[in-house]
Amino acid sequence: MSHAIVTEGLVKRFGTTKAVDGVDLQVPTGRILGLLGPNGAGKTTMVRILATLLRPDAGRAWVGGFDVESQAHQVRQLIALTGQYASVDGKLTGRENLILVGRLLGLSRIASRRRAEELLETFALGDAAGRAAQTYSGGMKRRLDLAASLVAHPRILFLDEPTTGLDPRARKDLWQLIRQRAHGGTTVLLTTQYMEEADHLAEEIVVMDSGRIIASGTPDQLKARVATRSLLVRAVKASDVARIQRVLGEVSEDTPEVRKLEVTVGCPDSSMLRSLMRRLDEAKIEVDELILRTATLDDVFLALTGRPLESTRTEEPPTEATIQ
Amino acid sequence: MTPPNSRVDAELQSHVGVRAGVEQTFTLAWRSLLQIRHNPWELGDFSIQPILFLLLFLYVFGGAIAGSPVEYLHFMLPGVIVMNMIFVTVYVGHGLNTDLTQGVFDRLRSLPIARWAPLTGRIVADIVKQAWCILLLLTVGLLLGFRIGTSLVGLLIMVCLVLTMALAVSWIMVLVGVMARDPEHVQLFGFTTLFPVTFVSNVFVPAETMPDWLRPVVAANPVSHLSQAARGLMVSGPVLEPALWSLLWSLAITAVFAPLSVWALSRRLEGRSRTGPG
Numbered sequence: 001m002s003h004a005i006v007t008e009g010l011v012k013r014f015g016t017t018k019a020v021d022g023v024d025l026q027v028p029t030g031r032i033l034g035l036l037g038p039n040g041a042g043k044t045t046m047v048r049i050l051a052t053l054l055r056p057d058a059g060r061a062w063v064g065g066f067d068v069e070s071q072a073h074q075v076r077q078l079i080a081l082t083g084q085y086a087s088v089d090g091k092l093t094g095r096e097n098l099i100l101v102g103r104l105l106g107l108s109r110i111a112s113r114r115r116a117e118e119l120l121e122t123f124a125l126g127d128a129a130g131r132a133a134q135t136y137s138g139g140m141k142r143r144l145d146l147a148a149s150l151v152a153h154p155r156i157l158f159l160d161e162p163t164t165g166l167d168p169r170a171r172k173d174l175w176q177l178i179r180q181r182a183h184g185g186t187t188v189l190l191t192t193q194y195m196e197e198a199d200h201l202a203e204e205i206v207v208m209d210s211g212r213i214i215a216s217g218t219p220d221q222l223k224a225r226v227a228t229r230s231l232l233v234r235a236v237k238a239s240d241v242a243r244i245q246r247v248l249g250e251v252s253e254d255t256p257e258v259r260k261l262e263v264t265v266g267c268p269d270s271s272m273l274r275s276l277m278r279r280l281d282e283a284k285i286e287v288d289e290l291i292l293r294t295a296t297l298d299d300v301f302l303a304l305t306g307r308p309l310e311s312t313r314t315e316e317p318p319t320e321a322t323i324q
Numbered sequence: 325m326t327p328p329n330s331r332v333d334a335e336l337q338s339h340v341g342v343r344a345g346v347e348q349t350f351t352l353a354w355r356s357l358l359q360i361r362h363n364p365w366e367l368g369d370f371s372i373q374p375i376l377f378l379l380l381f382l383y384v385f386g387g388a389i390a391g392s393p394v395e396y397l398h399f400m401l402p403g404v405i406v407m408n409m410i411f412v413t414v415y416v417g418h419g420l421n422t423d424l425t426q427g428v429f430d431r432l433r434s435l436p437i438a439r440w441a442p443l444t445g446r447i448v449a450d451i452v453k454q455a456w457c458i459l460l461l462l463t464v465g466l467l468l469g470f471r472i473g474t475s476l477v478g479l480l481i482m483v484c485l486v487l488t489m490a491l492a493v494s495w496i497m498v499l500v501g502v503m504a505r506d507p508e509h510v511q512l513f514g515f516t517t518l519f520p521v522t523f524v525s526n527v528f529v530p531a532e533t534m535p536d537w538l539r540p541v542v543a544a545n546p547v548s549h550l551s552q553a554a555r556g557l558m559v560s561g562p563v564l565e566p567a568l569w570s571l572l573w574s575l576a577i578t579a580v581f582a583p584l585s586v587w588a589l590s591r592r593l594e595g596r597s598r599t600g601p602g
């Protein structure tokens with residue numbers, strides 16, 4: 001099997017920080033790989049090295065078979081990058097931004113205009129095409145940024161946290177666009193802080209922390225290592241906690257954890273919800289809240305490293321089903 | 325070491341041809357100029373501001389300094405052209421810094437284009453903007469009664485001399501653009517340093533009217549040399565000496581600041597000085 005991206009012992013230091021600390025990575029051609037990790041894990045640094053924007057301090061990397069250092073120009077002809085921060089020219093219109101990229105890639109005036117119109121259509125930017133990009137919303141800027149990356153039909157696409165800061169709807173829309181591209185045979189390396197995103201998009205996930213790879217596998221393999229969902233029940237009275245704990249233990253065959261008024265247990269399948277409700281009802285236990293939580297990166301991380309994420313950013317919109 | 329996998333494509337180019345690089349330069353210059361279209365403020369900076377300078381100084385100082393505005397116009401128009409040129413260079417730093425902080429520079433660097441195209445594109449756009457300002461000031465000057473006392477050739481040499489200095493000073497602004505945290509700081513730093521440099525010169529008043537201690541500074545100021553050369557080339561007066569001095573200054577500034585800017589830029593891009601977001 002051929003690999004679109006290969007790295008060997010990649011290292012990048014910033015002062016005393018080792019942003020990337022000996023990473024070996026292999027991404028088969030045509031695959032969507034999710035690089036998952038908390039703030040400061042080194043995701044952006046990895047992407048920037050692979051996109052020829054940064055030189056590694058040690059180790060080597062090949063993209064499309066070309067060395068990112070000595071054959072950077074060839075690499076640039078194969079890749080496109082959508083950075084963590086939208087990199088569009090705010091003073092140009094959406095259309096002009098796309099035409100600019102087309103012209104720089106050597107398309108004729110007519111061809112670059114035609115390609116721009118196509119992409120504006122695909123990315124639902126037609127109405128705003130004639131407005132300066134600085135007036136766009138965050139989601140629109142992101143879409144324009146992604147569109148700009150696709151002008152050249154890249155074979156390898158780098159997406160650095162493509163949906164961070166977007167509202168859930170805009171995020172879903174963007175996911176769909178990314179998946180469509182990937183079906184066309186493009187190799188995609190996307191970074192994310194969200195387990196849910198990696199799960200939706202990636203066929204293979206690599207978990208990074210402090211510049212190192214700490215786990216990798218398919219989403220299912222990784223999820224098998226953590227309970228993907230958990231059920232949280234909050235008691236009204238402290239005196240109920242022990243009883244709730246017993247009921248939860250019975251319906252889930254797992255040991256519930258207690259923290260103050262909250263009892264949590266892994267919930268691999270939602271059918272246990274019904275029996276839980278029935279049991280609680282029978283026992284006349286009043287509950288304040290019942291929450292079904294999707295496993296977050298924190299859970300995966302905790303399971304993999306045995307320590308919680310020290311990350312302060314927990315922007316992930318929780319996908320909760322709350323029953324009051 | 326051999327690549328551990330087969331190449332995707334053997335027919336990719338290994339470098340950018342000069343012709344392609346020149347085309348990319350013009351595309352990027354076009355882009356810099358296009359920005360003005362959607363930003364009326366910038367258009368004002370390049371059009372209304374120079375005219376405003378000219379009119380204000382002409383009618384506020386004209387009577388006091390030279391007796392009549394038209395007489396004063398012949399003294400100050402060459403100087404105002406030089407002064408305005410200096411101020412317009414700030415936009416080179418401002419634009420570059422915007423590209424760096426907004427990530428546009430990264431996008432450009434990830435494209436298979438000539439490494440130098442983003443800088444040369446800016447320079448070409450800058451020359452166009454500078455030439456436009458000179459033309460505008462000349463036109464308004466002629467409408468107000470300015471008469472060229474030399475020849476068209478003199479005028480053309482003046483334009484070349486001013487543009488040479490513009491390129492030199494632009495390198496200083498590239499450095500400022502690379503070092504500054506955000507575009508606002510470029511503007512702040514640029515204008516506060518350039519104001520004294522342009523005013524402590526013979527742009528508005530002859531050096532003889534200034535206090536003794538200031539005269540040597542005024543005499544050494546490249547802005548003074550260039551203004552005097554421009555005066556000589558457009559109206560009358562000495563040409564050769566001030567022109568040589570201003571060329572020498574242009575060369576010296578370029579020799580120092582071009583390598584310094586390129587060095588600072590590569591340092592910033594390698595992330596050793598961390599200024600942008602992320």
Ligand SMILES: Nc1ncnc2c1ncn2[C@@H]1O[C@H](COP(=O)(O)OP(=O)(O)OP(=O)(O)O)[C@@H](O)[C@H]1O
Binds near residue numbers: 015040042594595596
């Ligand atoms: N230009 C730089 N100068 C100094 N330190 C840097 C630079 N870029 C990154 N770092 C450091 O390197 C480490 C990895 O950063 P990187 O941006 O790659 O992380 P990340 O996984 O992308 O994080 P995030 O989720 O916040 O985007 C961090 O400790 C960061 O502070």
Ligand SMILES: [Mg+2]
Binds near residue numbers: 043161
């Ligand atoms: Mg990042």
